[in-house]
Amino acid sequence: MIRINLLSTGPKGAKRKPQYDVRAQLMVGVGVVVIVLAGCWWYSMALDDEIEALQQEKQNKQGQIAKLKEQVKQVEDFEKKKKLLEDKNRIIEELERSRTGPVKVLDHVSQSIEPLKIWLTRLGVTSDVVELEGSALTNDDVVEFANNLRRTEYFTAINLRESKAASENKVNVYQFRLTFRLKG
Numbered sequence: 001m002i003r004i005n006l007l008s009t010g011p012k013g014a015k016r017k018p019q020y021d022v023r024a025q026l027m028v029g030v031g032v033v034v035i036v037l038a039g040c041w042w043y044s045m046a047l048d049d050e051i052e053a054l055q056q057e058k059q060n061k062q063g064q065i066a067k068l069k070e071q072v073k074q075v076e077d078f079e080k081k082k083k084l085l086e087d088k089n090r091i092i093e094e095l096e097r098s099r100t101g102p103v104k105v106l107d108h109v110s111q112s113i114e115p116l117k118i119w120l121t122r123l124g125v126t127s128d129v130v131e132l133e134g135s136a137l138t139n140d141d142v143v144e145f146a147n148n149l150r151r152t153e154y155f156t157a158i159n160l161r162e163s164k165a166a167s168e169n170k171v172n173v174y175q176f177r178l179t180f181r182l183k184g
Contacts, residue, residue, distance in 0.1 A: 104154065105130055105182065112148035116141045130155070132178040139163060142176045149180060157181045 105125055109132065113120070118141055122133040136142045142163050149158050158180040166175045 108152050108154045112145055116145055118145055128182040130180050135173045135175050139174045142174055154183055155180045156183050
């Protein structure tokens with residue numbers, strides 16, 4: 001009888017080694033390398049975009065810093081000018097006060113002299129003390145002048161220091177000296 005062996009050759013029950021297809025493995029390896037390279041390329045592009053965005057943001061911030069520095073400089077210049085103007089205004093106000101002081105003194109003194117026959121020879125203002133020297137035709141004019149000064153609301157502590165008879169150009173006059181203080 002003829003025997004037909006349908007079983008694989010080799011010892012009974014031994015399994016056959018699988019054979020791998022090298023082309024398939026090569027394709028899978030190339031595919032993995034391509035995917036890894038594509039992933040690296042994509043990650044590199046994402047990092048480049050992020051770097052570019054950060055550099056743009058840095059440039060914007062530097063521009064803002066430059067603008068803010070300019071504004072700070074302008075504010076400092078403004079503050080210097082403001083301080084200078086305040087100093088000038090303070091000086092002007094002091095000059096105004098010192099200027100109006102003697103002017104007001106002279107105005108009130110001239111208003112007190114008006115109906116009388118008095119001539120002023122010297123008027124000195126130091127701080128709030130006024131010294132006045134002059135001549136009058138009569139002693140009554142000197143007394144009335146002192147009383148007129150007392151009636152003003154601008155002077156206080158009016159003191160007739162001296163009143164003496166004298167002769168000027170063959171005319172009898174009374175020379176006097178007054179001191180008083182400014183109010184306020």
